[in-house]
Amino acid sequence: MRKTYTTLSEQEIVRIYEMRRDIEVFFKCTKSFLRLQKNSNPKEGVLMVPYIGQIQAFPYTFAPHNWVLCDGRLLQVNENLALFSLLGTTFGGDGRTTFGLPNLTGAEPDANMRYYIALDGSYPQRS
Template identity: 60%
Template sequence: MKNHFRKKTAVLSLLAVILLGGTAISPKQAQASPEPYIGEITMYPYTYAPKGWIKCEGQLLDISQNSVLFSLLGTNFGGDGVRTFALPDLRGASPLPNVNYYIATEGPYPSRP
């Protein structure tokens, strides 16, 4: 059980470093926003993706239709970098049953500190 938790923590830390350009934010520094930043990852207890979100299942997306999200993720999780890129695959990483990770596909571009 501890190894599973450590794996999840490592995956989330890696995502924070990648998405924030090498700077991890501690939970005490994080602030909720009324609108998610594009590329923000959160958990929802839904069987469907809410509007503006996609489940993080490692699927390939078209760069031409998701250019802003591609500018944040690049090919860190897969894709050819010409026509496609992949989302992180966080299936099975949720600490709760029936809760999944979703990534925001809409919203303001995150600024760098």
């Protein structure tokens, strides 16, 4: 093992340690922020992650990504296991291969809004 001896002034040592501390604080803050924001797109800012099965009205003529219009349609159980585990056959389907979504067509608070249900997100915990 080779030893290296350098002579640094006390001020230089303090400056280096302060820089190191600033860098460590920066990375800890960044790591914490990224852990909180891992499901969001940095270009869009902070996004809330919906619960699977959450129903929300949107003023869109299209379903947002991972949301489906609440129009009573049948979905495949094997493609939506988490949502099926929450809804079961409450809104239709045979419970083996299909299950139904709620039909909220006509229940919107405004003619320009539609109700959508989240297919993906956080699984709601029971109390």
